[in-house]
Amino acid sequence: MALDVAWAVRWVRLTAGLVTEHRAYLTELDRQIGDNDHGENLYRGYTAVVARLDALEGPPAQVGDVLKLVATTLMSTVGGAAGPLYGTAYLRAAKVTGLDELDAGAVVAMLEAGLEGIVARGKAVPGEKTMVDAWSPAVAAAQAACVEGVDPVVVLEAAATAAEEGAVATDPMVATKGRASYLGERSAGHRDPGAASSALLVRAAHTAAVDGA
Amino acid sequence: MTALVLVSHSRAAAEGTAEIARQMAPDVVxxxxxxxxxxxxxxxxxxxxxxxxxxxxxxGAVVLTDLGSAVLTTESVLEMLDEAVAARVRVPDAPFVEGAVAAAVEAQSGADVEAVARAAVRAGGSFAGSAGAHATPPAPGEEVASAGAGDVGPALRERVVLGNRLGLHARPAALLARTVADRDARVTVNGVDAASVLELMGLGAVGGSELELVVTGRDAQDTLTTVRAMIQDGFGET
Incomplete structure (x- = not known):
């Protein structure tokens, strides 16, 4: 299945569906170690994204146009830090995906750009119990999977699995960035909500590629 | 003229800070x-x-921010803008209210974004550090190091009694700082830089107190005359 504009639209809609499905879970994670609004914030943001996709006259021209629409919408509708963080991730990703279709190398570049965007805004490094702990292994896995002639869907699969494992790996971590850091040691034993939603987002990219086949 | 954007989590805080800064910099956006x-x-x-x-x-524009995600939001905005536009914007790491006041006064004097952003950053230390550190007036005959090596001519010194009851509060401090900033002269008041509104306010000088002025530079004599008159006159206040 080609990773084209239609895939990108499916990916975004699928992410919106997953966020809706898991909003109570994400908010509960955030209640434990944050400010109790991550699920609701993302739900509000992706609902607005879907509304804007529905309102389009025709499909966007390139993959990057879809991601830019998501970026601007999330930035203006998601309160808290998640808006700027995800907004910048999508925006940076959009800048490297001005393409009709992504090959394996472009998938890696897109994920790398997304991670760079989150790091640029959040200034977090791996191990601080943040989104970066899902994105960083996802990028590493995508890079490792990107060998000559590989199917880009295989690269997405590797990234999605690594992001999920990365999110699980935040459970024992002690937060040193973001709102959860105020809890110090007490933040251990809870999954980071941003890492959890990041894993949903990357998994949706893979599912959209498989389901569209 | 450099404009200021005040980004706060609270609408009231942003508007209130603009109100304070506007009093000192009536022409700044x-x-x-x-x-x-x-x-x-x-x-x-x-x-x-x-x-x-x-x-x-x-x-050019300088953006002052309050808490963490105000910075995130501002950075995201800059990321969305045209690079040529974003290049004219600075987001100094400065205290919100003090930074806004200092930046506004600097902008009022026609300074570019770099200078306005620097003024905001310096505001962070003005109340806590530098004002107190320089608050002791120099002894007679003592060299005034802060007057700067590049200044022209000898230092003119004079002690002037502050004419208004409330002394060097925000409005007079801004007035004095703006007057000094426009001239080819360097003025210290009780050892602090008279071009810095926050340092002037940090002196806490009240009506009837004596201020020691030290003026250097090409325009020293005329500046001293003007500044002396302003202070004695109580900046038009009673």
Whole structure:
């Protein structure tokens, strides 16, 4: 299945569906170690994204146009830090995906750009119990999977699995960035909500590629 | 003229800070961008609109921010803007209210974005550190090191009694700082830089107290005459 504009639209809609499905879970994670609004914030943001996709006259021209629409919408509708963080991730990703279709190398570049965007805004490094702990292994896995002639869907699969494992790996971590850091040691034993939603987002990219086949 | 954008989690805080700064810098464009949807938070759209307005027509803009995600939102806005526009914007790491006041006074004097942003950053230490550190007036005959090596001519010194009851509060401090900033002269008041409104305010000088002026530079004599008159006259206040 080609990773084209239609895939990108499916990916975004699928992410919106997953966020809706898991909003109570994400908010509960955030209640434990944050400010109790991550699920609701993302739900509000992706609902607005879907509304804007529905309102389009025709499909966007390139993959990057879809991601830019998501970026601007999330930035203006998601309160808290998640808006700027995800907004910048999508925006940076959009800048490297001005393409009709992504090959394996472009998938890696897109994920790398997304991670760079989150790091640029959040200034977090791996191990601080943040989104970066899902994105960083996802990028590493995508890079490792990107060998000559590989199917880009295989690269997405590797990234999605690594992001999920990365999110699980935040459970024992002690937060040193973001709102959860105020809890110090007490933040251990809870999954980071941003890492959890990041894993949903990357998994949706893979599912959209498989389901569209 | 460099414009200011004030990004706060609270609409009231942004507007109130603009109100304070405006008193000292009546001609500077001050755009509050506080709150989100009537509540507490920072709005990408509000900040974007304010930064676009502030930079319209080629102006530079300095954005002051309060808590963490105000910075995130502002950085996201800059990321969305044209690079040429974003290049005219500075986001100094400065205290919100003090930084806004210092930046506004600097902008009023016609300074560019770099200088306005620097003024905001310096405001962070003004109350806590530098004002207190220089608060002791130099002894007679002592060299005034802070007057600067590049200044022309000998230092003129004079002690002047502050004429208004409230002394060097915000409005007179701003007035004095603006007057000094416009001239080819360097003035210290009780050892602090008279071009810095925050350092002047940090002196806490009240009506009837004596201020030691030290003036150097090409325009020293005329500046001393003007500044002396302003102080004795109590800046037009009673």
């Amino acid at each position: 001050l755009l509050p961008a506080g709150g989100i949807d009537g509540g507490v938070g920072t709005s990408f759209e509000l900040v974007l609109a304010a930064v676009e307005e502030a930079t319209a027509g080629g102006s």
